[in-house]
Amino acid sequence: MNSEKDCIIKVSDATVRFNMASEKIDNLKEYFVKLVRRELMFQEFLALKNVSFEVKRGEAWGLIGTNGSGKSTLLKLICGILKPYKGTVDVYGSIAPLIELGAGFDGELTATENIYLNGAVLGYSKEFMDSHYDEIVDFAELKDFMNMPIKNYSSGMAARLGFAIATIVRPEILIVDEVLAVGDAAFQEKCQERMHEMLAGGTTLLFVSHTMQTVRQLCDHAIWLNKGTVVMKGEAEPVCNAYMDSLSVSDK
Numbered sequence: 475m476n477s478e479k480d481c482i483i484k485v486s487d488a489t490v491r492f493n494m495a496s497e498k499i500d501n502l503k504e505y506f507v508k509l510v511r512r513e514l515m516f517q518e519f520l521a522l523k524n525v526s527f528e529v530k531r532g533e534a535w536g537l538i539g540t541n542g543s544g545k546s547t548l549l550k551l552i553c554g555i556l557k558p559y560k561g562t563v564d565v566y567g568s569i570a571p572l573i574e575l576g577a578g579f580d581g582e583l584t585a586t587e588n589i590y591l592n593g594a595v596l597g598y599s600k601e602f603m604d605s606h607y608d609e610i611v612d613f614a615e616l617k618d619f620m621n622m623p624i625k626n627y628s629s630g631m632a633a634r635l636g637f638a639i640a641t642i643v644r645p646e647i648l649i650v651d652e653v654l655a656v657g658d659a660a661f662q663e664k665c666q667e668r669m670h671e672m673l674a675g676g677t678t679l680l681f682v683s684h685t686m687q688t689v690r691q692l693c694d695h696a697i698w699l700n701k702g703t704v705v706m707k708g709e710a711e712p713v714c715n716a717y718m719d720s721l722s723v724s725d726k
């Protein structure tokens with residue numbers, strides 16, 4: 475009864491399917507001709523296969539696995555960007571997703587305009603964003619660049635602003651993909667500090683990283699994916715160890 479109540483994310487037997495064109499198509503015209511003639515050949519690709527896991531309120535989960543194993547796909551599924559082909563995903567809380575660099579930004583708008591745009595997308599009023607504006611700019615350390623269109627930002631600058639916005643609004647669930655990897659060392663440290671603070675305040679964290687040291691520091695749980703299936707899940711330490719062992723075995 476109690477454990478049901480504490481559950482904030484529940485992924486049950488979820489499968490995500492992509493259709494990939496199985497032949498090379500050189501241009502859009504050729505694509506449409508083939509589409510209309512029903513000659514387009516697709517190959518089914520399962521990016522996630524029967525994935526189940528449950529996150530309790532306040533837990534911090536590291537998502538680990540080699541390139542292409544399905545980590546970002548799982549995050550997109552939880553944020554509702556993707557729908558499962560089979561299975562279900564239930565989320566019982568507000569989510570601030572930091573998934574793709576600049577995904578929530580409009581490149582033509584200035585950084586200031588994007589702060590308000592992002593706030594609105596996350597469900598916050600103009601008054602709320604007004605009262606937190608200075609804090610966002612200070613955290614991002616981008617005071618002199620607020621009137622610049624985001625399209626002229628470097629990837630690190632966009633990550634700073636995205637992280638500052640997503641964490642100021644104190645969501646119940648914070649989702650952080652590898653975006654932080656583009657920040658410099660000092661900023662990464664600052665982000666980790668803020669994530670620790672948020673965890674202490676009860677925020678639930680889903681964190682994708684290839685750096686096991688950071689996963690161990692931040693996360694109490696981990697899920698290891700390989701080719702779309704769950705290899706192991708549970709307490710972070712044993713899962714990270716088993717994953718590292720698998721890498722050194724395959725290196726030999």
Ligand SMILES: Nc1ncnc2c1ncn2[C@@H]1O[C@H](COP(=O)(O)OP(=O)(O)OP(=O)(O)O)[C@@H](O)[C@H]1O
Pocket residue numbers: 492493494519521539540541542543544545546547548
């Ligand atoms: N829109 C798409 N259409 C077709 N295939 C896709 C699509 N998005 C992802 N994939 C495939 O799904 C698989 C899982 O991708 P995903 O981005 O989830 O991996 P990842 O574990 O996050 O990898 P990385 O560590 O490199 O970021 C990959 O093989 C990828 O090519």
